[in-house]
Amino acid sequence: MTAHAQGTFTVKSWDEKTYEELAGNAKLTKARMAFTYAGDLEAEGTSDTLMCYRDDGTAIYTGLDRMTGQLGGRSGSFILRSDGAYEGGEATTTWQIVEGSGTGELGGLRGAGSAVSSSAPGGTFSLDYDLG
Numbered sequence: 001m002t003a004h005a006q007g008t009f010t011v012k013s014w015d016e017k018t019y020e021e022l023a024g025n026a027k028l029t030k031a032r033m034a035f036t037y038a039g040d041l042e043a044e045g046t047s048d049t050l051m052c053y054r055d056d057g058t059a060i061y062t063g064l065d066r067m068t069g070q071l072g073g074r075s076g077s078f079i080l081r082s083d084g085a086y087e088g089g090e091a092t093t094t095w096q097i098v099e100g101s102g103t104g105e106l107g108g109l110r111g112a113g114s115a116v117s118s119s120a121p122g123g124t125f126s127l128d129y130d131l132g
Contacts, residue, residue, distance in 0.1 A: 049061050049082070060085050062084075
């Protein structure tokens, strides 16, 4: 049975470093970020994300996020694969739960979702999931 979770997140820390300068203002970076999630997902998250900034300041990114806390009242941890884009002052991310990554009461977790941030230091999320 599929369940739905939603809520908000806050950026706790953001450490981003350029590892290659490209033409104009374009660049490749790697960021290590920490988040706090509230709502149907009560968790702390850490993310390692690779970003490609274009000359116009827009970007695409991909990363892995480790969530530790409670989802639907069950405790454990799991990994999200995140892919997204930054454009027009808004970051839009799609999430895919990495199958087999759930621990504790979140073993067998599957699902997908999204997150949107249009103003620092946070945003909203939505996650559809199944615990098998």
